Amino acid sequence: MTTTAAPLTIPFRFFDVHVVRTRRLGPSMVRVTFGGPDLGELTAGGRDQRFKLFLPQPHQDAPVLKDRGEGWYTTWRTQDPAERAVMRSYTVRAHRADPAELDVDFALHGAGPAATDTGGPAARWAARAEPGDRVTVLAPVAADNGGVDFRPPPGTDWILITGDETALPAVAGILEWLPPGTRAKVWIEVPHADDRQELPTLADADITWIVREEVPGDHRQPLLDAVRAAELPEGAPYAWIAGEAGTVKALRRHLVREREFERRAVKFTGYWRRGASEEDLIAELTAGTAPSDED
Missing domain, CATH: 2.40.30.10 (Translation factors)
Structure with a gap:
């Protein structure tokens, strides 16, 4: 992460x-x-x-x-x-x-x-x-703290969640927290079929697992492809997307530009970036040269 x-x-x-x-x-x-x-x-x-x-x-x-x-x-x-x-x-x-x-x-x-x-x-x-x-x-040491990013605003009708294996623990925590009956569309990308987990939730959650080893070679961004092809619910959405930074940015752009989500209704976090070590990311952050996630 x-x-x-x-x-x-x-x-x-x-x-x-x-x-x-x-x-x-x-x-x-x-x-x-x-x-x-x-x-x-x-x-x-x-x-x-x-x-x-x-x-x-x-x-x-x-x-x-x-x-x-x-x-x-x-x-x-x-x-x-x-x-x-x-x-x-x-x-x-x-x-x-x-x-x-x-x-x-x-x-x-x-x-x-x-x-x-x-x-x-x-x-x-x-x-x-x-x-x-x-x-x-x-x-x-306090439940209300700045280390929690998943905060759907009042009036949210349904939740969209995407993540890869690095975001799986957070996805699992969010699903456990969601109130009973909350509508949620969830996509999780993992390397292997045996990486799939039981994800307890009281939400009305439609969970799709994307297994990279089973994806055809021409699908370079299977998570993005799956969301692009999906039929989404009506009503006011709140999206939480996390994982590899390039995929996260592409998903955010799709939701805002093509699906017309409100920008403030999309919480996005790059947990890692392809081609960069975590030491590289730390150096960028401390030097103030980290690339912007904004369009």
Whole structure:
């Protein structure tokens, strides 16, 4: 999940946590459950609640954060990149108070136990995570916080949701949160058929899975193609689209220009960008050179 601009520390706080257990959800996803003495104080807002995850460098047994106050981000930027904690943004998949645990689902991007595997630092860490491994999170302590983006306005008649495997945890959280009977059209793109998951919801949700390994080679943007071909409900929509930045931008353009969605009714987030590492994205953000998502 792409690292974004630093959140305010309040209503967030730092928690030192450790791996309790891991569970493979499919070929491309692993769930890591974290525990910690203070996790009972974490208060997530549900839906697509994001938080900051700090991982140790490969030669460290715990992440190095020299400042945990309001100036943490400035201090983090000035630290030696080879020593400072690896920072990423992830979604709270589930949080329990008794016992105090936090579930986080990681898209593996091909990462596995071998040192030569693909995937970024977070995917490689998650693929090899073991009970007792230590990390730090900057997570909310108030349900109403800026880390929740899914906010349909009053008067919304139905919901449109799209995402790839990186957005699947957020999609699952949104579907769990939707009130009973909410009309929703959902498209989720995953690499393999076994990456499909049960997605509990009380909403009236029409969920379409798009499996990349089953898509003909001439469909380079299967998610966009599926939405373009769909018959959509009448009424005022609210769209939440996330995943690879290029696909997200194309979907937003289609909804606004061709489907005539109101711009403010489309929430869009690029979790990653094809051809760019997360370190590239961090460098762009800190330098102020990240490409605009606006048309």
